[in-house]
Amino acid sequence: xxxxxxxxxxxxxxxxxxxxxxxxxxxxxxxxxxxxxxxxxxxxxxxxxxxxxxxxxxxxxxxxxxxxxxxxxxxxxxxxxxxxxxxxxxxxxxxxxxxxxxxxxxxxxxxxxxxxxxxxxxxxxxxxxxxxxxxxxxxxxxxxxxxxxxxxxxxxxxxxxxxxxxxxxxxxxxxxxxxxxxxxxxxxxxxxxxxxxxxxxxxxxxxxxxxxxxxxxxxxxxxxxxxxxxxxxxxxxxxxxxxxxxxxxxxxxxxxxxxxxxxxxxxxxxxxxxxxxxxxxxxxxxxxxxxxxxxxxxxxxxxxxxxxxxxxxxxxxxxxxxxxxxxxxxxxxxxxxxxxxxxxxxxxxxxxxxxxxxxxxxxxxxxxxxxxxxxxxxxxxxxxxxxxxxxxxxxxxxxxxx
Numbered sequence: 001x002x003x004x005x006x007x008x009x010x011x012x013x014x015x016x017x018x019x020x021x022x023x024x025x026x027x028x029x030x031x032x033x034x035x036x037x038x039x040x041x042x043x044x045x046x047x048x049x050x051x052x053x054x055x056x057x058x059x060x061x062x063x064x065x066x067x068x069x070x071x072x073x074x075x076x077x078x079x080x081x082x083x084x085x086x087x088x089x090x091x092x093x094x095x096x097x098x099x100x101x102x103x104x105x106x107x108x109x110x111x112x113x114x115x116x117x118x119x120x121x122x123x124x125x126x127x128x129x130x131x132x133x134x135x136x137x138x139x140x141x142x143x144x145x146x147x148x149x150x151x152x153x154x155x156x157x158x159x160x161x162x163x164x165x166x167x168x169x170x171x172x173x174x175x176x177x178x179x180x181x182x183x184x185x186x187x188x189x190x191x192x193x194x195x196x197x198x199x200x201x202x203x204x205x206x207x208x209x210x211x212x213x214x215x216x217x218x219x220x221x222x223x224x225x226x227x228x229x230x231x232x233x234x235x236x237x238x239x240x241x242x243x244x245x246x247x248x249x250x251x252x253x254x255x256x257x258x259x260x261x262x263x264x265x266x267x268x269x270x271x272x273x274x275x276x277x278x279x280x281x282x283x284x285x286x287x288x289x290x291x292x293x294x295x296x297x298x299x300x301x302x303x304x305x306x307x308x309x310x311x312x313x314x315x316x317x318x319x320x321x322x323x324x325x326x327x328x329x330x331x332x333x334x335x336x337x338x339x340x341x342x343x344x345x346x347x348x349x350x351x352x353x354x355x356x357x358x359x360x361x362x363x364x365x366x367x368x369x370x371x372x373x374x375x376x377x378x379x380x381x382x383x384x385x386x387x388x389x390x391x392x393x394x395x396x397x398x399x400x401x402x
Contacts, residue, residue: 007266305396381400
């Protein structure tokens with residue numbers, strides 16, 4: 001029982017600074033998410049009673065984002081009472097995991113139309129609010145050799161030979177590409193403005209991007225994780241990676257992903273759903289993959305996951321036209337390109353989370369809209385989407401334009 005999982009649409013909000021002075025701070029999570037559902041409904045004159053489920057990633061499912069925020073968003077949007085909703089948390093992969101689960105639901109034939117994506121209002125529910133053993137249980141940390149992600153990113157740079165200048169240069173390219181894409185309308189099809197209750201626009205475009213970024217400015221920023229490493233975390237990681245004499249800390253706020261607010265929603269369905277509702281598919285999910293690698297360095301999973309997705313699809317790297325790796329840290333993206341033997345010319349062509357920010361639970365769904373739009377704009381066929389994930393996991397998804 002295998003059916004194609006078609007992408008009928010993919011939308012997102014603009015991204016904005018995830019602090020109290022950010023443009024989206026005034027917007028509750030359930031309102032930010034409901035805005036996207038209402039946008040999808042309006043764009044397609046969608047009979048919402050046809051939707052089987054809404055699957056949303058959320059990495060901080062507490063407080064305003066708690067208690068199955070996906071179902072609360074469905075109700076807040078005024079969708080038909082038959083529509084179910086579920087929240088999931090696979091750390092930074094949550095949004096793409098939601099997309100993959102939706103695709104699996106459709107492929108199984110047991111459901112016909114699912115909305116997938118994610119929500120993260122980091123200005124209202126700060127990162128780490130949900131606690132957990134990874135960063136909060138000292139006994140677990142000692143047992144597993146926990147090291148904060150940023151130090152793992154620094155170690156990847158050290159192991160692979162990336163200098164501070166290398167990671168800063170990648171960050172500069174991210175800013176330049178994102179600013180160019182935004183200013184030339186590359187995101188306009190998928191970015192839905194966030195409106196207030198009076199229909200007035202709160203935010204229409206990504207405003208976290210810093211187009212005036214320079215190598216000189218990036219070079220003045222202090223390493224974010226050096227002090228933390230001095231608390232003993234450097235020693236923990238050096239026992240595992242003992243070919244290094246020391247950890248040289250190269251990541252800063254300028255070459256790491258930004259903390260932002262945002263939401264995403266992808267409309268995924270069967271061929272039957274398209275015929276019943278008069279929807280034209282824009283793409284399809286070809287294959288998905290998830291796995292885990294070293295939980296201490298934590299960030300090495302994206303390329304192995306991409307290779308697994310290729311194998312599942314019976315494809316080679318040369319069959320992929322565009323690649324998108326979430327820019328959690330610059331070294332993660334640099335290693336991804338190195339391990340897969342791909343060029344920066346076809347990777348993160350419109351910048352990434354270093355420039356636009358990383359709204360944890362929503363980012364994976366956002367990558368779908370960005371890459372689907374870009375495949376259509378360039379007339380290309382396939383894209384690979386990948387993210388590094390806490391605990392050493394990696395996730396990848398291949399999408400194909402129709």
